[in-house]
Amino acid sequence: MSAVTIRDVAKLYDNVPVLRDINVTVDTGEFCTVVGASGCGKSTFLRMLLSEEQPSSGVILIDGKPIAPEPGPDRGVVYQRYSVFPHLSVLDNVMLGPSFSRAPFMARLFGAAARALREEAMHYLDAVGLADARDQYPAALSGGMQQRLAIAQTLIMQPKLLLLDEPFGALDPGTRKDMHDLLRTLWRDSGMTVFMVTHDLQEGFSLGTRVLVFDKPPMSASGASRGATITYDLQLKRRPSADAIWGPAHFKEIQENAQG
Ligand SMILES: Nc1ncnc2c1ncn2[C@@H]1O[C@H](COP(=O)(O)OP(=O)(O)OP(=O)(O)O)[C@@H](O)[C@H]1O
Ligand SMILES: [Mg+2]
Structure with a gap:
């Protein structure tokens, strides 16, 4: 699994600093939520962890080694808007990623290999409660x-690092709550390291073992932006094995702690 070390990372777009002085070390299995004002660089931060963007300076290490320069199956991502393929059935959507990695030329497996992948895909569809919808097309889904x-599609690749960019932002509160329960279970069972951007502070505090708050300092006298950094790094002291801690009483306790 995956530990992440970020040292002195800065990111500029067109010479304008967006992020600066990012220093953080995250242990394997931590669940970091990332909060901060709109435009302060949260998605940019995730894109660097995915290697969709490169830092302008500084280094990112994964398990002690420099991060691969290209996105790879060790890092999975789920965005706010569904990234599923409309012309493929639910089951085929989940089988597509592994098909490409196992049969890179045709993305098609045969015989025992195809049966094994089908079973594996059904396992993940079952985990996210979509086994019965396996033959439907995305347009027919809520x-x-x-x-x-999208989560099953990402998890079947067994990423060591799961990156979530406001994954539940477009969902109604009831569905969100179900998704929180699902994500907690999947995270606890897998031991993945998770970074999740959210605009919802309550979601950030209730799901994370750690909350990273990004913020920008006031502009300099000349009016130039100085880029955002991590202004609070709140350890919530919860580990995946501690089952009892997820109840409302615990949430109240961390809210009180956070309010000082
Ligand atoms: N590819 C790019 N080229 C130029 N500027 C960019 C690029 N990507 C992001 N930016 C700028 O970087 C800043 C941070 O953007 P980013 O999307 O990371 O913010 P965010 O914190 O995720 O915002 P939101 O909460 O609205 O999603 C913004 O000012 C944005 O305009
Ligand atoms: Mg964003």
Whole structure:
């Protein structure tokens, strides 16, 4: 699994600093939520962890080694908007990623290999509650179902690092709550390291073992932006094995702690 070390990372777009002085070390299995004002660089931070963007300076290490320069199957991502393929059935959507990695030329497996992948895909569809919808097409699914499909699609690749960019932002509160329960279970069972961007502070505090708050300092006298950094790094002291801690009483306790 995956530990992440970020040292002195800065990111500039067109010479304008967006992020600066990012220093953080995250242990394997931590669940970091990332909060901060709109435009302060949260998605940019995730994109660097995915290698969709490169830092302008500084280094990112994964398990002690420099991060691969290209996105790879060790890092999975789920975005706010469903990234499923409309012309493929639910089951085929989940089988597509592994098909490409196992049969890179044709993305098609045969015989025992195809049967094994089908079983594996059904396992993940079952985990996200979509086994019965396996033959449907995305257009026939609700928003929450499509997002569960996107999660199954990502998890079947067994990423060591899971990156979530406001994954539940478009869902209604009831569906969100179900998705929180699902994500907690999947995270606890897998031991993945998770970074999740959210605009919802309550979601950030209730899901994370750690909350990273990004913020920008006031502009300099000349009016130039100085880029955002991590202004609070709140350890919530919860580990995946501690089952009892997820109840409302615990949530109240961390809210009180956070309010000082
Ligand atoms: N590819 C790019 N080229 C130029 N500027 C960019 C690029 N990507 C992001 N930016 C700028 O970087 C800043 C941070 O953007 P980013 O999307 O990371 O913010 P965010 O915190 O995720 O915002 P939101 O909460 O609205 O999603 C913004 O000012 C944005 O305009
Ligand atoms: Mg964003």
